[in-house]
Amino acid sequence: NAGVTQTPKFQVLKTGQSMTLQCAQDMNHEYMSWYRQDPGMGLRLIHYSVGAGITDQGEVPNGYNVSRSTTEDFPLRLLSAAPSQTSVYFCASSYTGKDEQFFGPGTRLTVL
């Protein structure tokens, strides 16, 4: 099992550009989520999904879109990047959301 994988590891964008952060898991987990980690703010939930076709907003959803067309993949889209979205992004998955959650290695994003 590869576990939770994320691509790319690093990315630099200019303000206004769009991009998609990829997340995939091979553990047949139903629950997947995206967090961002910022100094002094800790990890905050952006969006989450309890299964294919179902997504919901977390604590800081503005500026981000998600979709869940398959169990394995949960991409995060930045529609028009802003410097405030400079952060480290982590994807996580678990069987139900009420059990152990596994995190990917993260994507470090800089928006200039």
Place this chain on the structure above:
Amino acid sequence: KQEVTQIPAALSVPEGENLVLNCSFTDSAIYNLQWFRQDPGKGLTSLLLIQSSQREQTSGRLNASLDKSSGRSTLYIAASQPGDSATYLCAEATSGSRLTFGEGTQLTVNP
């Protein structure tokens, strides 16, 4: 709003010492509490998960406890080693299965 607080923010100990990291949470409707380790520039590694019906969990030199009535969890590390140096995060899972994280305790174990 749910809040998770970790004390201390940083801790430096000599090798071999036993230590306790503290985590407090405000939402009593907790599903579980999970402890993670994060090395600099890396992702989160799950250490221990305590379900709301449990009082403690053990893995090797690590022991985590949960007291729902007081809103507290502790992570006990026995016989600390330099390789234990990292940031330790606790996270509370509540309604919606969402994790609320503390800001972490940065642990340094000196040889």
